[in-house]
Amino acid sequence: MTLNQGDTCLGLGSNVQPEINLPRAVELLRQILKITAVSTAWESPAVGMTGPPFLNAAVLVDTDTPIEELKLHLLRPIESFLGRVRTENKYAARTIDIDVLIHQGEILEPLIWEQPYLAVPVAELLPSLHHPQTGEFLHQVADRLRIDYPIYPHPQVLPGSS
Numbered sequence: 001m002t003l004n005q006g007d008t009c010l011g012l013g014s015n016v017q018p019e020i021n022l023p024r025a026v027e028l029l030r031q032i033l034k035i036t037a038v039s040t041a042w043e044s045p046a047v048g049m050t051g052p053p054f055l056n057a058a059v060l061v062d063t064d065t066p067i068e069e070l071k072l073h074l075l076r077p078i079e080s081f082l083g084r085v086r087t088e089n090k091y092a093a094r095t096i097d098i099d100v101l102i103h104q105g106e107i108l109e110p111l112i113w114e115q116p117y118l119a120v121p122v123a124e125l126l127p128s129l130h131h132p133q134t135g136e137f138l139h140q141v142a143d144r145l146r147i148d149y150p151i152y153p154h155p156q157v158l159p160g161s162s
Contacts, residue, residue, distance in 0.1 A: 018055035041157035
């Protein structure tokens with residue numbers, strides 16, 4: 001799959017009942033956005049904090065919704081509905097976290113090139129995405145990161161994912 005101008009890639013993560021909250025988040029997103037692809041759920045250790053491992057996934061949507069409207073009026077209400085409480089501690093455990101990684105073809109989150117919990121699910125959906133400076137494909141980055149970082153697929157969590 002290639003990245004089109006209207007494509008937006010969302011990163012989802014949960015370490016509080018993730019087997020329940022990740023599928024619920026995808027279903028709620030499906031009610032308000034046109035989902036074109038969903039990655040497998042991937043388990044990885046919490047980064048920057050101690051706590052239960054996270055399940056992460058990527059969701060590709062086709063939308064022309066402006067970024068601030070997308071975040072404030074569509075994604076944050078889903079997070080709140082699923083019990084997300086935003087605190088000063090950006091590393092706190094969470095029922096669901098939904099981040100905009102790519103919006104309308106523009107990469108907003110440079111950590112997709114560095115963090116396996118982002119690179120691996122996004123590479124499932126956009127393997128040919130290339131790094132703007134190095135030209136390296138995301139699937140190559142994800143494969144390299146998986147060598148040294150514990151990340152495991154959980155295909156049963158999001159049945160029917162890509």
